[in-house]
Structures are given as structure tokens and as C-alpha cells.
Amino acid sequence: MDISAGVMIFAETAEGKLSSITKELMGLGTRLAGKLEKGLSAVLLGAGTEPLATELVNLGADAVYLADDAFLENYNPEQYASVIEHVIQTAKPAILLMGQTSRGADMAPRLAFKFRGALAMDCVELDADSETGLLTHTRPVYGGIAMARARSRAASLQVVTVRAKSQDPAEPADDREGEIIAVGERARGEYAGGMKFLRPVAVEADEVNLEEANIIVAGGRGVGSTENFKRFIEGFARILGGVPGASRGALDSDFAPANLQIGLTGKIVSPQLYVAIGISGMVQHMTGCSSSKTIVGINTDPDASIFKYAHFGIVGDFEQVVPALMQKCEELLKN
């Protein structure tokens, strides 16, 4: 398959594995490359990433551009950008798909501005016109109050970031073939830029994996205090075998650590059960959790928007509702 004028994805890893967004990008990339009748490639950067290149081939990559190098162990955006720029100039993709992640959302504008391409961030739906190769995208605007449909104006280089959990992941198959192309010293070059990676920092609640959680109990501003957050949100999550989450309101009131934030500027989650306590259900929050299978809302305001999204709701003071709910759940889960 012709890689040139095809689709390329930016592969990301987490704890030595391909991250779930990467599998989604491969699924989306396969579909778009099929429409264009062109090849699908992946660019994979990092240290010790070589074994994952085969996995990308199994997921459908016709070519994997692999930069496996100690200097890429940590994220220096300028060094990452220079390697990817080199790969883009070599492979000449028409479409570059990245995750709306910390790195993807950082890298996409750098590359799009550099190549003066078309750029759309945080897309939830994407399609390509098989005649023109131009992308159409759907993405949230105004904090998710509305969605915007747009199309690329030219097909020179179209860069998009894709929201987590918006695409069906690619399924691996062992019998697929693809080329693994080592991106060598030329891409590495001499780095003379002004940025130096110093260290990673773990933050409180870092061990909480919201994206993979089956059950989330989330608290908002209405929870009222850090003590209440600990007791009712974290406590209830523990009983259910789930994890705690928070809305921006709870963060701004300093009830909850930043890494628990769910919503437009936080994590995007879709658990089996999402319990929202003292959360009004503003669209900026709901955009991060509305694809949850079952949503439960507990709020004193019967007109709160959370009830437009919730499958089950209780109108009332959570301090009265939740202890009884917690106790009954604990009882039921024991049996």
C-alpha cells in the first residue's frame, strides 16, 4: 500500500504498552485509509518501544516509523516535533491522526503550523471524501454546548486530534504484514533548543485510573467540603469497587485533587456506572462522561441539567441520601 498521501497516526504508550487512544486511532486510521485507498502508517517515539512496533503492524499499520532512542524516553516537545517533522517529510502523509492527549494536543498545533496544514482539535467524528481526500470533522465548541461540523480546505497535510473513547479500536491479527522503518541519526540531529526535561512528578490521586474504571463516583461543588468529598465520594467509590472523580467545580473549590477532574479540560470517561453527586451537570462536565452506560444523579435542584443525562435520579440533600445509599449498596454487594 502506498504510504505517501496516506494516513499516519501518532502512537502513544503508557506504562510500556500502546495506550488505548492509539488503538482507537488505528481503528479510525484503517477506516480512513480504506476510503482513500492509501496506506496506513504509524510513528512511534520513545525508549524501548521497539516491541510495540510489531503490535502496530498487527493492528493494521502498513509501515511503522520507529524512533527508539534513549533521548526520547522523556517528552521534550521540541525534540519530538523535530523527529516527527522528519518522518512527515519522508513519508508524506496526507492525514495525521493524534490523540487529544497531553502530548497529542501539544504536538498537533506545532506540526500543523509548521507545515501550514489544516488543523482540527478534539474531534469526535471524522470522515474522508474518497474523491478529494478532504476530511470532515465534528468537534465540540462553546464547552460542548454545541458541536461544529467543518471540513478541511486543502489536503496538503491535515492534522487532527481525536477525543478518547470516540472511536472503535482496531482489533489485532497476527498474520498482518508491515514494514518497520527505523528513524535513524538523521532525525535525531543535534538539539540546540532551549528546553530541558527535568523530571516527571507524580501527583496526588495519580494512581486513580479514571479512563479504565468501570465505576466512578464523582463529586461537584455541591459536595461542600474536602471532608465530605473524602467521606461521601471517595468512601462510596470504595464501597462500589470504583474510583472517585470530580467536576471542575470541586477542583476550583479545592475539594478534590486536579487529576480527578472529568470533563472538557479533564479526563474523558465512559464507565458502566457514573454516580454524580452535587454536580449540576454543566455541559463542560457532561461532555467528559455522557457516554457512561448508566448515570445516576443526586442533586437538590430538580431542574439541574444532570437529570437530563441521568438514567436514575434523586432530588434531595446528598448528606441524607448518600449514607443510606452507601449502606444499602454495601449490604447488597456482600450478598
Next chain:
Amino acid sequence: MNIIVCVKQVPDPEAPTAQFRIDEATKRLRPSKSVNLVANPFDMNAVEAAIQLKEAVGGKITVLSLGPESSSDVLKQAVAMGADEAVRIDSQAGESWDSFLTAHALAAAVRKVGQFDLILCGRQAADTNAGQMGVGLATALGISCVSFASRVEPRNGKIEVERIADKGREVFEVALPALLTVSNEMNHPRFPTAMKLIAAGRQQIPSWSLAEIGFDAGQLSGQWAGIEETEHFIPRPTTTCEFVEGETLEEAGEKLALRLRAEKVL
């Protein structure tokens, strides 16, 4: 440290959703008249960060905004918070500014301001949600950029910056000049005192025309592929909420647990 902060005026993102409608003629979201125009919240985190840096090491803060006359209100707010100077770059309402053109116009304005050490922008605007402009401005100026910054401290003529990673944070040392896009985790923007707001409100905010900053959109527009929006639409939740009630709220809580069990959610 000389700091430039870029701010944008947006329809109040906290306004009730019902105040936003799709204009059938243009197929664009239109806020009703009751929705106030406010400073983009992330940009106020950027202004606050600038003030804290100035408090720590001294310097001067210049705030820029590209927008129509009404944008002066946002600049006045930044001045009331503690910015030294503010300039509005005059654009007309209804003009189509994508992030590429905006970044290049602001780059031209930054060059007119002259010497600077640091540029701060909010991580994304509450209206377009794009999150492209800051990184794009840094690219246009050819300076280093850290996006999603959650902490910044001056260090021996450089800065130490923490950014939000998917897990935890990443800390960088960055040589100046540089640009940061600031996330809400960085600080809580201060509320200016009424006295300062009144004083800033009386100020005339100077404005520069695009010609004055040497910016010609026509010259650039062919050089950038870009995207064109075709329409906005409002997604509607389709769920119906089953309200669980009881004699007391405690009873409602217990009943809810039983409903969840019956639905095999628990």
C-alpha cells in the same frame, strides 16, 4: 521580567445552556443578548500567573487582545488585577479569524511591543475550544513553548515550568524568551478591588489597527490550508431520568440501591 499576556473576550461559558440557540440562517450558535461577554477564564489564569511572577521578580506586564471595541473590558479587568499596560488590536465583529491568522496577527503585535521575556496565553478559548493559538503563536515567533502549564517559577534567568501530562506532571527548564499556555490548575485568579475596577474602567485602552502592526491577512490567507466550519448543532441528551422517591430521602437512597441491583448495574 517583561511579560506579555494574550487575552480573549468570549460569551460567558457559565451562562445557562438554554441561552444559546442555533441561528437558522447562519447555522451558527448564537448566545442570547442576556449572555455577558467575559474574559476567557483560562486567560485570567494567565494574567494571574503574570502578576505573581512580577510580584516575585519585578518587571512589566503588557496585555494584548485581538477583538472589537468590547474587548477593552477584558483588558481593563486585567489592568485592575495588576497589569501595567493594555493594548487592543482592532478587529471587526463578524470577521473570520482562524487560529493561524490570529496567531500571526498577535505575533505582529508582540513584535510591535518589542522586548519581552515571556508570553502567557490561556490553554484554550471557551468559545472555539481549539487550543491552537498559543502554541501557534510560539511557532510563528520561533520561540519555545510549554503547553498546559500548571506551575512556573523563575530560575537563574530561565524558568522552571510544570506541565500537565496524562499521568502526573512533567517539569522542564526553559530558556527565555518562551511562551506558556496556562491551565486552570496554575492558580486562582484574584478579584480586583472595586476601587481598582473603577480606576481601570475610566482608562482609555489604546488600540492598534492591523495596518499599524504591519499585518495583512490577505497576504497570509493563501498560505494556510485551514478548515472551514459548515454548521453548528446542539446535541440533545436522549435519556429519560427515572426519579427515585421515598417517604424520606434515606428511604429514597435505599430504594435507589435496590433499583441499581435490579438493573444489574450493581
